[in-house]
Amino acid sequence: xxxxxxxxxxxxxxxxxxxxxxxxxxxxxxxxxxxxxxxxxxxxxxxxxxxxxxxxxxxxxxxxxxxxxxxxxxxxxxxxxxxxxxxxxxxxxx
Numbered sequence: 306x307x308x309x310x311x312x313x314x315x316x317x318x319x320x321x322x323x324x325x326x327x328x329x330x331x332x333x334x335x336x337x338x339x340x341x342x343x344x345x346x347x348x349x350x351x352x353x354x355x356x357x358x359x360x361x362x363x364x365x366x367x368x369x370x371x372x373x374x375x376x377x378x379x380x381x382x383x384x385x386x387x388x389x390x391x392x393x394x395x396x397x398x399x
């Protein structure tokens with residue numbers, strides 16, 4: 306999950322994967338990125354995304370997955386469908 310900490314976007318899973326799975330040398334991890342990156346990861350774990358940020362991420366995910374399969378899909382199409390779904394959901398709740 307991408308989280309915001311001190312104005313920076315941090316993808317915690319990517320950061321942890323780079324350190325663990327890709328075998329970055331431990332001295333590089335400890336000496337260059339170590340303490341600061343560890344601190345940022347810990348801060349990011351405590352951040353709760355806003356509903357707006359969650360919606361932005363949902364739309365980005367939808368676009369990325371659909372545009373991969375069909376290059377004619379645009380972000381505008383995703384936004385239009387998201388608005389239609391939100392309107393239908395709002396009507397259903399009233």
